[in-house]
Amino acid sequence: MSIEPRKALAKLKPYLPGKSKKEIEEQTGRSDILRASFNETPLGPSPRALRAIREFLPDIHLYPEGSYKSLRAKLAKLWGREAENFIIGDGTDEVITLLAQTFVNPGDEVIIGEPTFGAYRLGVAIQGGVIVPAPLLKFQYDLEVFLNAVSGRTRLLYLCNPNNPTGAYIDKKSLEAFLNRLPGHVLVVLDEAYADYAEAEDFPPGNDYLDRYNIIVLRTFSKMYGLAGLRIGYGLANRGIIYNLNRVREPFNVNQLAAVAAEAVLDDSEYLELSRQTNRQGKTYLYRRLTEMGLNFSATEANFIWLEIGADSKQLVADMLAEGITVRGGYAFNNPEWIRYTISRQEENERFVRTLEIVLSRYKAASRT
Numbered sequence: 001m002s003i004e005p006r007k008a009l010a011k012l013k014p015y016l017p018g019k020s021k022k023e024i025e026e027q028t029g030r031s032d033i034l035r036a037s038f039n040e041t042p043l044g045p046s047p048r049a050l051r052a053i054r055e056f057l058p059d060i061h062l063y064p065e066g067s068y069k070s071l072r073a074k075l076a077k078l079w080g081r082e083a084e085n086f087i088i089g090d091g092t093d094e095v096i097t098l099l100a101q102t103f104v105n106p107g108d109e110v111i112i113g114e115p116t117f118g119a120y121r122l123g124v125a126i127q128g129g130v131i132v133p134a135p136l137l138k139f140q141y142d143l144e145v146f147l148n149a150v151s152g153r154t155r156l157l158y159l160c161n162p163n164n165p166t167g168a169y170i171d172k173k174s175l176e177a178f179l180n181r182l183p184g185h186v187l188v189v190l191d192e193a194y195a196d197y198a199e200a201e202d203f204p205p206g207n208d209y210l211d212r213y214n215i216i217v218l219r220t221f222s223k224m225y226g227l228a229g230l231r232i233g234y235g236l237a238n239r240g241i242i243y244n245l246n247r248v249r250e251p252f253n254v255n256q257l258a259a260v261a262a263e264a265v266l267d268d269s270e271y272l273e274l275s276r277q278t279n280r281q282g283k284t285y286l287y288r289r290l291t292e293m294g295l296n297f298s299a300t301e302a303n304f305i306w307l308e309i310g311a312d313s314k315q316l317v318a319d320m321l322a323e324g325i326t327v328r329g330g331y332a333f334n335n336p337e338w339i340r341y342t343i344s345r346q347e348e349n350e351r352f353v354r355t356l357e358i359v360l361s362r363y364k365a366a367s368r369t
């Protein structure tokens, strides 16, 4: 007789992980893999983070300092806040799960954009919450759609700014008008995983709104800070929200190597500036080349670009992989003819464009015959 899990899990399937770099090398027989499907930094880890990890290695037999006091103090200084305004998570993913565990009762509603980052849905589903979709319009946020989706049962509302996978952002004026109209019983989760790359002058820093509205800002060390493999991110909110999340958090949820590396990379301004520059240069180049190719794409404030390929993205993902390049297929976001490419270094972006041109021209030739 099988043991049944909770009813809320009936429709859930285990996460299907992407292939590791090593597996792809073995599968394709290539050693020059360009991994552009996870929005990781193309620069490798920060030298300062590596040094901090090496220095800490002799102490890994000890449990972490479970409040991550030192990192929280550093973040507090960075954001002009108190250490009590921060929760450190095993990746931002964990903070997303904690939010659902802390605030969502079975039957409660959570408003989530479409298309957006998939992890928001999981935590809600596990709790038996109800996901209320709020479609983006032409891949842009229309916050009126989110306001109209609010009911008396709404607990959380996710805004991903800039949005994964489209790169679109919510400007300051729109966000403020929205917050002023949103009923007070809704907690806004403002996911700023990619905000480090945003350059638009009217991009709103979520930190400015914590005292006036019910908001938690999410940040990650996985993208510009180059620590995706260590798993560390954080939430920034008023003390009450953080206190409640801490009631659910496991005592040693983040490993100490991740915590020391995160502290070190916060000081590595040279590395962070190089990241920004590389992304800026890549974005300019890709805008120009994709326009020359006649491809439709969304303007981006992040480190990836969302583009229409006019063909089945499952096929294109396979064909690009055969050439050693991984991209994210839009089929995973219900947009089967789009792909998401992580902006990389100049020579890598050139290789991507060259390869994409060849693959798309093959499709054209095949459709003519």
Ligand SMILES: Cc1ncc(COP(=O)(O)O)c(C=O)c1O
Pocket: 038, 039, 090, 091, 092, 093, 094, 117, 160, 164, 191, 193, 194, 219, 220, 221, 222, 228, 231, 232, 233
């Ligand atoms: C929008 C968004 N939020 C959060 C995350 C998760 O980040 P972490 O690696 O810190 O769990 C990602 C990862 O891709 C993301 O795209």
